[in-house]
Structure formats: structure tokens, C-alpha cells
Amino acid sequence: MKRPLFSLALIILYSGLTYCNEISDIIELKKLKSGNTDTLVVADLFYSPDNNLVFDNNPVVKSFFIKDKNLLVVSSDSSFSGYTVLNFKLKNTTYSIPFLFENTGKEATRLEYKFSYKPEKKINSASVFGSFNNWNKEANPMIYNSYKGSYEATIPLIPGRYNYKFFVDGKEIVDPENPDRTPTGFDDFNSVLTINASQKEKCYLHIDNVEYDNVRSIFNFIYERENQKYKLITEDVFLLLDNQRLPEKFFTINKNRITVTLPKHLSKGDKTLRIAVSQKDNFTNMQSIILTDGKPAGHSHSFNWQDGIIYSIMIDRFNDGDKTLNKPVEHDSLFYQANYQGGDLQGIINKIDEDYFTKLGINVIWISPVYDNPNDAYREFPKPYRWYSGYHGYWPVHHQRVEEKFGTIEKLKELVNKAHSKGINVLLDFVAHHVHIEHPFYKEHPEWFGKLQLPDGRLNLRFWDEFRLTTWFEPYMPSFDFLASKEAIDTMAANGVWWLQVTGADGFRHDAVKHVPNEYWRALTEQLKINIQAPRKKQVYQIGETFGNHELVKSYVNNGQLSAQFDFDLSYFAIPIFLDEQKSFTELDFHLKKSLDVFGTNHLMGNIMDSHDKVRFMAYADGDIKMQGVDTREIAWSKPPEVDHPESYKKAELFLAFMHTIPGLPVIYYGSEFGMTGADDPDNRRMMRFGDQLTSNEKQMLEKTKVITDVRNKNSALRYGDFQTVLADNFIYAYIRCDFNEKLLVILNKGAENKTADIKLPDVYSESKLTDVVSNETFTQDKDSFNISIPAYGWKVLKLEK
Numbered sequence: 044m045k046r047p048l049f050s051l052a053l054i055i056l057y058s059g060l061t062y063c064n065e066i067s068d069i070i071e072l073k074k075l076k077s078g079n080t081d082t083l084v085v086a087d088l089f090y091s092p093d094n095n096l097v098f099d100n101n102p103v104v105k106s107f108f109i110k111d112k113n114l115l116v117v118s119s120d121s122s123f124s125g126y127t128v129l130n131f132k133l134k135n136t137t138y139s140i141p142f143l144f145e146n147t148g149k150e151a152t153r154l155e156y157k158f159s160y161k162p163e164k165k166i167n168s169a170s171v172f173g174s175f176n177n178w179n180k181e182a183n184p185m186i187y188n189s190y191k192g193s194y195e196a197t198i199p200l201i202p203g204r205y206n207y208k209f210f211v212d213g214k215e216i217v218d219p220e221n222p223d224r225t226p227t228g229f230d231d232f233n234s235v236l237t238i239n240a241s242q243k244e245k246c247y248l249h250i251d252n253v254e255y256d257n258v259r260s261i262f263n264f265i266y267e268r269e270n271q272k273y274k275l276i277t278e279d280v281f282l283l284l285d286n287q288r289l290p291e292k293f294f295t296i297n298k299n300r301i302t303v304t305l306p307k308h309l310s311k312g313d314k315t316l317r318i319a320v321s322q323k324d325n326f327t328n329m330q331s332i333i334l335t336d337g338k339p340a341g342h343s344h345s346f347n348w349q350d351g352i353i354y355s356i357m358i359d360r361f362n363d364g365d366k367t368l369n370k371p372v373e374h375d376s377l378f379y380q381a382n383y384q385g386g387d388l389q390g391i392i393n394k395i396d397e398d399y400f401t402k403l404g405i406n407v408i409w410i411s412p413v414y415d416n417p418n419d420a421y422r423e424f425p426k427p428y429r430w431y432s433g434y435h436g437y438w439p440v441h442h443q444r445v446e447e448k449f450g451t452i453e454k455l456k457e458l459v460n461k462a463h464s465k466g467i468n469v470l471l472d473f474v475a476h477h478v479h480i481e482h483p484f485y486k487e488h489p490e491w492f493g494k495l496q497l498p499d500g501r502l503n504l505r506f507w508d509e510f511r512l513t514t515w516f517e518p519y520m521p522s523f524d525f526l527a528s529k530e531a532i533d534t535m536a537a538n539g540v541w542w543l544q545v546t547g548a549d550g551f552r553h554d555a556v557k558h559v560p561n562e563y564w565r566a567l568t569e570q571l572k573i574n575i576q577a578p579r580k581k582q583v584y585q586i587g588e589t590f591g592n593h594e595l596v597k598s599y600v601n602n603g604q605l606s607a608q609f610d611f612d613l614s615y616f617a618i619p620i621f622l623d624e625q626k627s628f629t630e631l632d633f634h635l636k637k638s639l640d641v642f643g644t645n646h647l648m649g650n651i652m653d654s655h656d657k658v659r660f661m662a663y664a665d666g667d668i669k670m671q672g673v674d675t676r677e678i679a680w681s682k683p684p685e686v687d688h689p690e691s692y693k694k695a696e697l698f699l700a701f702m703h704t705i706p707g708l709p710v711i712y713y714g715s716e717f718g719m720t721g722a723d724d725p726d727n728r729r730m731m732r733f734g735d736q737l738t739s740n741e742k743q744m745l746e747k748t749k750v751i752t753d754v755r756n757k758n759s760a761l762r763y764g765d766f767q768t769v770l771a772d773n774f775i776y777a778y779i780r781c782d783f784n785e786k787l788l789v790i791l792n793k794g795a796e797n798k799t800a801d802i803k804l805p806d807v808y809s810e811s812k813l814t815d816v817v818s819n820e821t822f823t824q825d826k827d828s829f830n831i832s833i834p835a836y837g838w839k840v841l842k843l844e845k
Contacts, residue, residue: 354713433446477515704761
């Protein structure tokens with residue numbers, strides 16, 4: 044049906060809405076608990092050099108702005124649940140901070156859980172600690188039950204997933220009766236407890252379609268609610284364009300269909316449209332639509348970070364392009380695996396020139412640290428006291444020099460320029476937590492660093508939680524004490540700016556993020572926005588490494604700190620589910636949705652299967668290393684794994700398909716594109732192989748990986764779409780990714796046999812045909828569902844069509 048053109052009154056209304064570039068960040072939705080008082084750091088919400096903010100009154104949200112500390116204190120009525128905004132003025136422009144307040148009603152009902160530990164011998168004391176009590180070892184002591192011979196503690200917990208341990212006579216141990224464990228990231232494990240929530244009523248806002256004419260873009264959404272009691276009215280709709288709430292004149296409601304109309308002049312350039320529904324006792328997801336000149340992202344060839352596929356390179360282990368640089372460290376106790384093996388910057392440039400990354404579908408490369416490292420070997424502190432060189436780059440002896448075994452600063456600039464000429468972004472690995480004892484910073488400014496010896500005589504080494512912000516990793520790696528030295532913060536923030544200015548690189552991967560205080564990340568990000576992002580008019584992408592729970596990881600991800608972090612928790616949880624037929628995809632679906640709830644559906648987090656710090660996926664898939672309870676570092680030295688079973692490549696391909704079809708940026712660790720195996724460090728850092736160095740199975744997997752990346756690159760819904768689960772059982776995981784360009788159905792089968800998936804689409808969908816985006820095979824609806832055969836360890840991405 045052809046829609047009428049604007050009325051004069053409506054055009055006047057539209058022209059009354061103005062935009063200002065004073066705040067360029069999209070202020071993220073803040074999810075808070077009703078009735079609580081929260082203190083927010085304004086710099087984490089948005090960057091502005093001017094903090095002369097004047098906040099408006101809101102009938103359900105009380106606020107108090109502490110200007111000299113740039114803090115915003117907010118609280119809501121305990122009875123209020125749903126979406127709202129807190130408006131503020133900056134230089135005569137009104138902005139909106141969106142909030143979702145969740146009532147502590149049925150969803151947050153606490154269930155009592157009894158932790159129990161039965162010691163094999165007499166002990167003096169035991170307690171339980173974990174993510175539910177901020178890892179406080181004293182908060183929940185366990186009481187001895189003489190009848191059962193066990194120590195017990197009962198704790199009320201809301202539904203969710205918790206990591207925990209027992210603290211027994213001064214030692215941390217996992218729960219011996221709980222087989223569900225997850226790695227801590229530092230050669231240890233936590234036990235995992237999942238408290239399941241009761242089934243929630245479905246309440247969802249669907250993307251439907253978009254229309255255009257000469258003066259406007261028209262976006263249609265459909266509200267679906269399982270037991271809808273109330274008619275949908277304008278007051279229920281929550282609509283934002285960038286950081287301003289739009290009045291009801293910008294949308295109409297027809298039953299449960301919401302039509303949003305944006306005039307051309309308001310949607311010019313890059314914009315973000317956000318919409319959700321709050322209806323008395325329930326609320327929907329928030330749809331977030333990235334627009335360019337009024338059209339959904341994915342139409343143009345311009346790059347957004349949502350488009351990224353990251354390829355991780357350890358320089359020394361990738362490709363030897365200049366053999367004149369090969370000068371390994373000489374030491375009688377230094378083994379080959381822990382020494383320089385010849386990879387360099389020229390080797391990466393050669394592969395850029397050969398289009399290796401382009402053919403693989405890669406548009407972001409992350410290279411390991413380029414810093415100059417010591418020319419001597421150093422012994423690790425814990426047993427078995429092996430010797431290592433700095434081949435990995437994480438022992439910087441200078442803040443502006445490039446490791447001579449890799450090349451020069453000029454060669455690094457050449458690498459970045461070559462990558463940009465191929466449409467590839469470059470991330471540098473930045474080390475802010477520590478330096479090497481040979482670094483001039485440590486020699487000239489020891490006051491910038493924490494002390495190795497603690498007041499009680501212990502060495503402050505590897506206290507990952509107890510002294511998280513000052514612990515040293517090794518006796519020769521001093522840790523900055525940023526909270527005690529603003530000069531250190533300013534110096535290291537300036538150093539980050541220097542690397543991007545000099546090299547032209549596009550962002551950073553940050554090491555050991557949780558061991559560096561938030562104050563440093565805020566200082567660095569502010570300087571990057573002023574000196575790099577504003578002049579280039581392009582977001583500086585920063586992704587961090589943090590091993591910890593969702594809350595800790597998220598505390599560093601916001602507009603004032605990092606763009607993203609690697610979702611290690613999701614990876615650790617997903618891998619055993621994909622490889623164990625006894626585990627169900629329902630568990631993974633629960634955990635994935637928790638990640639989406641914390642980070643948002645359109646997040647920029649990194650999806651990984653393995654990394655330079657962790658066991659490679661293939662070592663698990665092929666059965667060389669069990670998922671839990673194995674000293675993987677010793678296997679790296681004594682019995683390095685080899686791939687023996689061809690089906691392991693299919694399992695790896697399936698996990699890659701999963702990584703590339705869920706929200707977030709997939710991260711491929713070098714060699715994983717063809718199924719390289721390896722135990723823990725340094726075996727997971729074997730020399731890269733190319734071409735005829737690959738086996739026939741590896742060559743076949745490499746081609747399949749190219750298909751997977753191609754599917755993601757060609758289908759915008761996999762990069763910008765929402766996420767809806769349609770089936771999760773022991774073998775099949777099926778979900779829909781939908782944006783305004785397309786609707787896609789993804790189906791994964793982790794079983795060793797072919798499976799037929801019985802797929803029922805959401806009731807509001809009118810599509811009756813599915814087309815495989817790879818093979819073009821079509822499927823038609825049988826009554827109200829689709830019956831689709833998925834091969835063993837197979838996957839399909841299907842386009843929904845009418």
C-alpha cells in the first residue's frame with residue numbers, strides 16, 4: 044500500500060528535533076535493579092570534555108549529579124519495572140540516558156542451595172567462596188555435620204551460573220563431587236553451579252520489514268507476547284534515535300505492529316535506532332538498528348567493527364620472511380619450543396601480498412606485541428622452573444622500540460599500510476600491566492611499580508584475586524601500581540596514543556585487563572578519543588583479556604573504557620558441550636543468553652575457540668587432552684598431541700560455524716583455520732604451516748573455513764541481527780538471526796549421526812520457504828514446521844523467504 048506523504052505539521056515537528064556532535068558515543072542501556080541506589084561513572088556512559096550537565100526530573104528515577112567527581116547517583120521506585128530515560132542538557136541540547144529497571148519479583152526469587160564438602164581426612168576449617176560473594180573466603184564458613192561427616196553451607200541464590208571453590212585449611216580446592224568445572228585462565232579450575240530459572244513468559248519485539256520513499260525510511264516491528272492482557276498503546280513504546288528519545292509522532296501502532304517513520308534529514312549519516320516495549324508487568328528485548336543514511340547497516344561497503352573477523356597472529360611463529368633477522372637466544376637450558384623460531388613482520392607482509400587473509404575472509408589481524416624484548420633467557424617462578432625467551436613479546440624492555448628479531452618501526456608501518464590497502468584493519472597487542480626489569484621505566488621510576496615483597500614476607504606473585512591490581516606475574520616482570528601514581532597512568536596512556544599515531548594501526552588487544560585498574564583504561568580511552576578517534580572519524584577498537592565472571596568482564600566494557608573483551612567464559616562453557624554428547628545445548632543456550640543480557644545483542648565481544656594462552660580446540664576434539672583435571676602444560680613438553688581422527692576436523696568446523704553465526708566478532712587463532720592442534724603454552728604456539736605443508740584433511744578444513752567466513756561476510760544478519768532460539772536439545776541447536784536486510788535460520792548438529800531437526804518458526808513469521816545460503820537447497824513448510832536433515836557434525840544457514 045502506498046503511504047501518504049508528510050503533512051505540513053509533521054514536517055514542522057520533525058524539523059524541531061536537532062542533533063549535536065558534542066556527544067558522539069551511543070549511550071548504552073543501563074540495566075539496574077528496581078529500588079537500588081547505584082553510582083555511575085559518567086565517563087563510562089559517554090565522553091564529553093564539558094561536564095556542565097543539567098539533569099531533568101523523572102517521576103520514577105531520582106538522580107543526583109556529583110559534578111566535581113563526574114558521578115551520577117540514581118535510584119528508582121521499587122515498584123517500577125521497565126524502560127525509562129533520564130534526560131540531561133549539555134550546551135542547550137537534550138540527551139537521554141536509557142535505563143531498564145528490573146523488579147526483584149518472581150525472576151529474582153532466591154533458591155536455597157546447600158554446598159557440601161566431605162573431607163577424606165580430618166580438617167580444621169572450610170568455607171565456600173565464589174562469584175556469588177565476590178570471592179570472599181570468609182563470608183560463608185561451612186559448618187561441620189557430624190552425622191554426615193561433611194562441612195555444609197546453605198546460601199540463597201538467584202537463578203544464574205556461578206563459579207566457586209572450597210577454602211580448606213588455607214588451600215583452594217574445587218568441589219570433588221561436582222564434575223562441572225571451568226578453567227580460571229591460570230592453570231587452574233573453578234567448580235560451576237547452575238541455578239535454573241522458571242520458564243519466563245515470552246515477550247519479544249520482532250523485526251519485520253523496511254520501506255523507503257524519497258523523503259523517509261519506514262521500519263516495521265511486531266510485538267509478540269505469550270499471554271497478552273493489555274492493548275499495546277503509545278506509552279508502552281520506548282524509541283530512541285542516537286541519544287534522544289523520539290516522541291510518539293514518530294511512530295504508529297496497529298494492533299501489535301509498530302511502524303517507525305524517520306525523515307531523510309534526521310537519518311542522514313550514521314545513526315542508531317533503538318526500540319523496545321514496556322507493558323506494565325513485562326518488557327521486551329531492545330532492538331538496536333545501525334543505520335547509514337536511513338538504511339540498515341550491511342548495504343554499503345563501509346566497515347563497522349560489527350563486520351570484523353579477527354585473525355590472531357603470534358609474530359615469531361607465523362612466517363619467516365627475513366632470515367637475516369634470525370638470532371635465537373643462546374642458553375644451555377633453553378629448549379627450542381621456548382625460543383625464537385624466525386617469524387617476523389616481513390613474513391606477515393608476504394602473506395598480505397599473497398592474499399592469504401583476503402582469501403580467508405579476514406578483515407582484522409591482531410598481531411602479538413612488537414616491543415623490544417630481552418636478549419637473555421629467564422626462568423619461570425613455579426615448578427618445574429623451565430627457561431623461556433621473550434619470543435612472545437610480552438616482556439617489554441622498551442616502550443617505543445620494535446623487537447629487532449621481528450623488524451623495525453618502518454617495517455611495522457609498511458605492514459599496516461599493506462593491510463589497509465587490502466581492506467584489513469590491524470590491532471596491536473598493548474601490554475599495560477607490567478614491564479621487564481630491564482625497562483627504563485622500572486630503572487628510572489621504581490615508584491610507579493608495586494613491591495615484589497608483601498608486608499607479611501610473602502612474594503606478591505600470581506595472587507590473581509587477592510592482590511589483583513598489583514600482583515607480579517614473574518619476579519622479573521614488575522607490575523605497575525597505577526592507583527599510586529598518576530604519572531604512570533599518564534605516561535602509559537600517552538604511549539598507547541603514540542603507537543597508533545606512529546604506525547597508523549586501528550586499535551589494540553589489551554593484555555591482563557583485570558589486573559589494571561579502571562582508572563587507567565579511562566585515561567587511555569579518553570586520550571585515544573581526542574587524539575586518534577576524532578581526527579580519523581573512526582572508532583578505535585579495543586578488546587581486552589580478562590578471565591572472570593560476567594560482572595568483572597563487563598566492568599571494563601563501556602564507552603569510557605574498552606570496546607569489548609574476549610568472551611572466555613562462553614568459550615570454556617561451550618567447548619565441552621560441543622564435544623560431549625551427554626551435555627545438552629539447552630545449557631549452552633542458557634549461558635549464551637546470559638552473555639547477551641550482560642553485553643547486549645549487538646555487542647563487539649570476541650568469540651574464541653582457542654588462543655595463545657589456552658589448549659587448542661583440536662587437542663580436546665581428538666581426545667588427546669581431557670576437558671578437565673589434566674596438567675596440559677606438562678603434556679605440551681612430554682607428549683605433544685597429534686590429530687588421529689578425521690572427524691575431529693568436522694567438530695572444529697562446527698565450532699567455527701557457531702562462532703561465526705552468534706553475536707560478536709569471531710576470532711581465529713592462527714592455524715585453527717585448518718585444525719592445528721597443540722596442548723598448553725608453548726605447544727599451542729607451533730610454527731604456522733602453509734600450502735603443501737598441510738595434510739589433505741587440513742586442506743579440506745581450510746576450504747570449509749573459507750566457506751564459513753564467506754557466509755558471515757555476505758549475510759548482514761549474522762553481523763547485525765537479533766538472536767532468537769527456536770530449538771536446543773542434546774544434539775541440535777537452532778536459532779534465528781534477523782535484521783532489516785534478511786532473516787536467517789542457523790542449525791547446528793553436534794551428533795555423530797545425521798539428525799532431522801523439526802523447526803517451528805515464531806508465530807508472527809509469515810515465511811514458508813527456506814533456502815540454504817551455501818548449496819541453494821530449498822525446504823518448504825510441512826503444516827506448521829520444517830523438517831531439515833543436518834549431517835553429522837554439520838551445520839546449515841538458511842534464508843527465510845515467503
